[in-house]
Amino acid sequence: MTHPTTKRVFISTGEVSGDLQGALLIEALQQRARDRHLTLDITALGGPRMAKAGATLVGETTGIGSVGIFEALPYLLPTLRLQRQAKRALDANPPDVAVLIDYMSPNLAMGDYLKTHHPQVPVMYYIAPQQWVWSFSENDTRKLVQCSDRMLAIFKAEADYYQRYGANTTWVGHPLVDRYPTPADQSAARQRLGLDLDAPVVTLLPASRQQEVKYLMPVLLKAAQIIQAQCPGVTFLMPVSIAALQASFEAGLSQYGLNGRVIADDSQVAIAAADVAITKSGTANLEIALMDVPQVVAYRIHPLSARIGYYLLKFDAPYVSPVNLVVDQTIVPEFLQWEATPAAIAAAALELLHNEAARQTMRAGYAKMREELGPPGVCLRTADLILDALVNGQPAGAMGDR
Known part of the structure; x- marks a missing residue:
């Protein structure tokens, strides 16, 4: 039986860097949840670091990343299979909050699914895709904004970029500052x-x-x-x-x-x-x-x-x-x-x-x-924002919305 203060968190990411960032976030979420007397049930699309940090994986994504058009083709079917697994898990146990980390095309699809089938779930986009650097499509940027209740930006330029498209954006700083002080x-x-x-x-x-x-x-x-x-x-x-x-x-x-x-x-x-x-x-x-x-x-x-x-x-x-x-x-x-x-x-x-x-x-x-890259404490700031959305059903402010 689930404890009455247990809250469900779903995290979706891919590749080795996403697995690292997901693991750092999970550790911070667990720490902040303890401070709030909450128990978290975290499920994820991710990798071994996230599993070690305490997530239950519904799919392993570290081995299916690519850069480039032709390079992505072999990973289309494996990615679709993992997406189906994740959607079944979401339907069986809708989360109290969903966090998307980078991993643009799969997470666009995941965000759209959440908004269509589970509109009550707050969606936080953390470490948004770097459209501010190499956007090939403004349409993709608008989709990212539409599927996110709040975007948690790790770069100032990223926060400014998504703000221009109407996103509810907060600059939290870069999480690696915490890892390498x-x-x-x-x-x-x-x-x-x-x-x-x-x-x-x-x-x-x-x-x-x-x-x-x-x-x-x-x-x-x-x-x-x-x-x-x-x-x-x-x-x-x-x-x-x-x-x-x-x-x-x-x-x-x-x-x-x-x-x-x-x-x-x-x-x-x-x-x-x-x-x-x-x-x-x-x-x-x-x-x-x-x-x-x-x-x-x-x-x-x-x-x-x-x-x-x-x-x-x-x-x-x-x-x-x-x-x-x-x-x-x-x-x-x-x-x-x-x-x-x-x-x-x-x-x-x-x-x-x-x-x-x-x-x-x-x-x-x-x-x-x-x-x-911002002051230390990035992961804890981010965890607080996510837990605020989880408890209140809507995000609250952090370092300053931009």
């Missing part, structure tokens, strides 16, 4: 991994999706070969966030003759130990910056998807790395698609390895970025 301890990380405290270490973060193993990882491994040739004492670390990718990472290190090892389930330590990280674009860029580790960012997708994006959809974002987007200036070097060559990536990484002035300039940019 201070720079990483490089010496402690190296001791934990058994690494020489003075030897050069480069951490490679090429993939959290299968498509990135195909299109991006070989480029980063070739860049690593160039670095190793010019810096023979270097050690490469490759943290793997999805177990299914571990064999590919190990094979890559071996195939390209690199002195290094794969680190399972401990990406924070692998990043903290590094002098430089070479990484795909995404949430990891913010994590690396908040840990104060210099980095080089690269990304590639299917060449045809890229051409459609550039020439037909007129993709023209000034930056793709969140680190640069937050301050609207170049803090970390970005190499995208045709510019993402092994030689260019290696040159940028070697510059950071050998030029202390370049490292300090980047770290000064990181400090500026951190100021723009």
Whole structure:
């Protein structure tokens, strides 16, 4: 029998970064619920971190993410199956509040379903899709606003953008500020991994999706070969966030003759130990910056998807790395698609390895970025807003509606 103060929360997200953010939110929700003498029954579309934090998964979504048009095709049917599972769970036990985290196309469908079939359920969109950066469709933006009772924005520019479309928006700040309050301890990380405290270490973060193993990882491994040739004492670390990718990472290190090892389930330590990280674009860029580790960012997708994006959809974002987007200036070097060559990536990484002035300039940019991400306590602020909506049936104010 359910306790009378038990409240049901449904969370929908996808991919590795969504699983992380979902887990951080679940921990904050549980903490704030205890303060309010509430018991939460949390169900979710998500991944293992969310399950470990206390959610009951109605579907596992960390392995079905993609970027690009052709890359998404293999995941259409698995995504639809998971959506059907989630909808059955919602119909059987409608939640008291629903939280959508990023994961745009599936969550648009989920938000529409909730509004159509369960209109009494408040819908909170937390970490809204980055339409403010690369909106291909104003119609999608309007749909996002229509399916959300409140949008909890993690970037100021994001809050301003959705406000212009009539959204009930609150800027809460970026949750990674809570997770990385201070720079990483490089010496402690190296001791934990058994690494020489003075030897050069480069951490490679090429993939959290299968498509990135195909299109991006070989480029980063070739860049690593160039670095190793010019810096023979270097050690490469490759943290793997999805177990299914571990064999590919190990094979890559071996195939390209690199002195290094794969680190399972401990990406924070692998990043903290590094002098430089070479990484795909995404949430990891913010994590690396908040840990104060210099980095080089690269990304590639299917060449045809890229051409459609550039020439037909007129993709023209000034930056793709969140680190640069937050301050609207170049803090970390970005190499995208045709510019993402092994030689260019290696040159940028070697510059950071050998030029202390370049490292300090980047770290000064990181400090500026951190100021723009809002004060600590993001996850708890967000949890309070969600619990207010859960208890009252409508959201209440936080840091200030914009």
